[in-house]
Amino acid sequence: MKLENDIYLRASRGEAIERYPVWLMRQAGRILPEYRAVRDSVSGFKELAETPALAAEVTVQPIDLLDVDAAIIFSDILVVPDAMGLTYQMIEKKGPWFEHTIRTDSDLSKLDIKIDVEDRLAYVLEAIAITKKALNGRVPLIGFAGAPWTILCYMVEGSGSKTFSQTRKLLYTNPILAHELLQAITDVTIEYLKAQKKFGADALQLFDSWAGILGHEQYQEFGMKYIKQIVAAFQGPFTVFSKGAYSSLENLMNLSCTTIGLDWNMDMDNARVLCGENKTLQGNLDPCVLYGSHQRIESETLNMLKAFKSHRHIVNLGHGVYPDIHPENVKTFIKTVKNNEI
Amino acid sequence: MKLENDIYLRASRGEAIERYPVWLMRQAGRILPEYRAVRDSVSGFKELAETPALAAEVTVQPIDLLDVDAAIIFSDILVVPDAMGLTYQMIEKKGPWFEHTIRTDSDLSKLDIKIDVEDRLAYVLEAIAITKKALNGRVPLIGFAGAPWTILCYMVEGSGSKTFSQTRKLLYTNPILAHELLQAITDVTIEYLKAQKKFGADALQLFDSWAGILGHEQYQEFGMKYIKQIVAAFQGPFTVFSKGAYSSLENLMNLSCTTIGLDWNMDMDNARVLCGENKTLQGNLDPCVLYGSHQRIESETLNMLKAFKSHRHIVNLGHGVYPDIHPENVKTFIKTVKNNEI
Numbered sequence: 001m002k003l004e005n006d007i008y009l010r011a012s013r014g015e016a017i018e019r020y021p022v023w024l025m026r027q028a029g030r031i032l033p034e035y036r037a038v039r040d041s042v043s044g045f046k047e048l049a050e051t052p053a054l055a056a057e058v059t060v061q062p063i064d065l066l067d068v069d070a071a072i073i074f075s076d077i078l079v080v081p082d083a084m085g086l087t088y089q090m091i092e093k094k095g096p097w098f099e100h101t102i103r104t105d106s107d108l109s110k111l112d113i114k115i116d117v118e119d120r121l122a123y124v125l126e127a128i129a130i131t132k133k134a135l136n137g138r139v140p141l142i143g144f145a146g147a148p149w150t151i152l153c154y155m156v157e158g159s160g161s162k163t164f165s166q167t168r169k170l171l172y173t174n175p176i177l178a179h180e181l182l183q184a185i186t187d188v189t190i191e192y193l194k195a196q197k198k199f200g201a202d203a204l205q206l207f208d209s210w211a212g213i214l215g216h217e218q219y220q221e222f223g224m225k226y227i228k229q230i231v232a233a234f235q236g237p238f239t240v241f242s243k244g245a246y247s248s249l250e251n252l253m254n255l256s257c258t259t260i261g262l263d264w265n266m267d268m269d270n271a272r273v274l275c276g277e278n279k280t281l282q283g284n285l286d287p288c289v290l291y292g293s294h295q296r297i298e299s300e301t302l303n304m305l306k307a308f309k310s311h312r313h314i315v316n317l318g319h320g321v322y323p324d325i326h327p328e329n330v331k332t333f334i335k336t337v338k339n340n341e342i
Numbered sequence: 343m344k345l346e347n348d349i350y351l352r353a354s355r356g357e358a359i360e361r362y363p364v365w366l367m368r369q370a371g372r373i374l375p376e377y378r379a380v381r382d383s384v385s386g387f388k389e390l391a392e393t394p395a396l397a398a399e400v401t402v403q404p405i406d407l408l409d410v411d412a413a414i415i416f417s418d419i420l421v422v423p424d425a426m427g428l429t430y431q432m433i434e435k436k437g438p439w440f441e442h443t444i445r446t447d448s449d450l451s452k453l454d455i456k457i458d459v460e461d462r463l464a465y466v467l468e469a470i471a472i473t474k475k476a477l478n479g480r481v482p483l484i485g486f487a488g489a490p491w492t493i494l495c496y497m498v499e500g501s502g503s504k505t506f507s508q509t510r511k512l513l514y515t516n517p518i519l520a521h522e523l524l525q526a527i528t529d530v531t532i533e534y535l536k537a538q539k540k541f542g543a544d545a546l547q548l549f550d551s552w553a554g555i556l557g558h559e560q561y562q563e564f565g566m567k568y569i570k571q572i573v574a575a576f577q578g579p580f581t582v583f584s585k586g587a588y589s590s591l592e593n594l595m596n597l598s599c600t601t602i603g604l605d606w607n608m609d610m611d612n613a614r615v616l617c618g619e620n621k622t623l624q625g626n627l628d629p630c631v632l633y634g635s636h637q638r639i640e641s642e643t644l645n646m647l648k649a650f651k652s653h654r655h656i657v658n659l660g661h662g663v664y665p666d667i668h669p670e671n672v673k674t675f676i677k678t679v680k681n682n683e684i
Contacts, residue, residue, distance in 0.1 A: 162502070165664045169633035212586075215607045215628060244554075246588045247609065265557045267589065286557060291511035322507045 012237035026320030077146030143201030147208035212244015264318025354579035368662030419488030485543030489550035554586015606660025
């Protein structure tokens with residue numbers, strides 16, 4: 001089906017665009033009262049994510065309500081370890097929590113490292129199929145997964161952490177185990193992303209939320225190595241967002257994907273110098289700008305757009321939108337981008 | 343009194359040294375069973391920090407037990423907001439929690455912005471005086487405070503946070519309030535550090551734990567501006583440790599202090615290029631190396647030492663030592679540094 005609005009895909013491929021495309025990470029979420037209404041009708045985050053019709057409903061909400069240029073499937077990066085047999089709970093105001101962790105060879109042996117993703121993650125794939133129908137060609141749908149390093153962090157630590165010291169400990173005490181687990185996550189992730197494309201995802205994004213806690217060399221060995229394998233398995237629009245990977249920006253630019261996501265502390269000019277016209281850059285307004293007045297949001301957004309030195313940009317925040325941001329402020333951000341002809 | 347071991351001070355000033363000095367951030371703490379015994383004899387962290395004889399006892403423990411080249415007073419950066427009337431509790435396994443926060447002009451008006459630090463923080467100063475006596479000239483004593491930006495983060499947010507979004511929100515919605523509060527914190531901090539010197543601190547360190555959550559320009563405006571004021575008020579050994587301030591390293595090198603602390607993700611070679619021989623660099627072994635075997639700890643430590651391109655170094659980890667590290671592993675790290683003649 002030909003898309004009505006394919007500006008996100010054209011920008012990803014470096015094709016001509018008349019204005020910059022715009023969407024927000026976490027746009028399908030707590031910022032929208034309409035999302036909270038759906039969320040309150042079920043027992044919790046997991047039930048919502050595991051009920052395809054509802055996941056599809058909240059995925060489409062920001063297209064209707066915020067007028068963004070792409071939808072991103074409502075799900076979580078932790079569905080992958082969950083499918084591998086390491087189930088998690090999403091605890092209100094605390095975040096994810098795993099009853100079991102992977103810290104020994106024996107822990108790893110209990111994990112399902114070869115799984116049928118179309119069976120285990122059928123609920124996500126069905127949500128994608130329903131969403132595609134509901135979108136009816138209006139905008140592209142982005143599928144996603146966590147990068148192996150970030151998934152490893154949760155599987156070893158068992159929850160969020162400021163330092164992920166248990167995970168980083170493993171890199172020194174049992175690097176072989178770490179690599180085995182990273183490879184298993186990578187293999188499942190490739191299958192999972194392929195299935196997302198098969199069921200209708202028009203573009204893909206990899207989130208490496210905890211890239212920033214590793215030094216340069218360790219990120220090459222335990223992070224980039226597996227990201228490379230994943231992006232090599234795909235063609236077409238694919239974004240890698242390695243939050244905090246300041247010392248690896250140059251390496252990111254050499255990946256075979258179309259797009260690199262930048263967090264709000266990454267220097268856009270420097271990123272452009274590093275990639276030339278070979279990559280589309282996505283980002284990277286400070287999410288806190290959206291706490292400001294409408295005038296301030298407009299001026300900060302325009303400042304960012306004016307500083308772009310290429311057309312290869314997709315506008316986004318430098319992080320997921322914070323849940324207490326008012327939807328009207330998000331709309332000001334989006335309108336400012338859409339009204340700005342290049 | 344002439345110090346028996348002044349190698350930390352000599353390295354700070356860029357004077358000749360026969361080997362690199364070494365100490366650890368959080369060396370007086372949970373890694374030591376002897377610390378935990380003292381800690382268990384009181385109601386909690388705050389009682390320990392507020393009882394000068396006990397604070398002095400745990401400050402001296404790592405000198406006896408680990409043989410480090412400097413002591414650092416056992417205390418917390420949050421004693422400053424506490425002294426300004428914003429009391430906090432240290433909640434086991436959760437971290438600090440403030441009943442009240444500063445988010446409006448009215449909140450600020452209730453704060454004590456002009457205080458007699460020698461009265462309000464008498465317990466820290468007395469601990470410093472007792473420690474100096476107990477150390478009896480063996481090694482220098484480091485006093486410290488939090489940098490204003492990090493203190494602001496806790497005063498606005500009321501607790502730890504991954505994003506400190508409420509604090510960063512304030513920078514957009516009420517920057518005047520943020521600056522007023524930062525200036526008040528700065529003024530108290532200067533008086534507090536002066537008092538620490540008066541009561542016996544031989545060197546000072548400023549911890550900017552949340553430097554890394556601000557982009558370059560905001561860190562200049564809300565972080566560096568106040569650090570500059572503080573370091574300008576002192577002469578002699580003074581370390582600024584701005585964790586995660588990757589994009590401001592060059593600005594840090596232009597501060598008037600003697601020493602810049604580097605976290606484990608900062609590139610030592612690049613830092614040396616930026617400062618030449620004008621600064622002593624402190625750090626920056628990955629704290630997770632200490633989870634490794636003794637052989638691995640030794641080889642990683644030696645690799646770091648061999649890569650130093652100047653004598654102006656103080657060896658430390660790139661972050662506080664993690665509480666579950668075995669003291670014998672810490673000793674291997676310290677011995678490796680001490681046995682390595684330059």
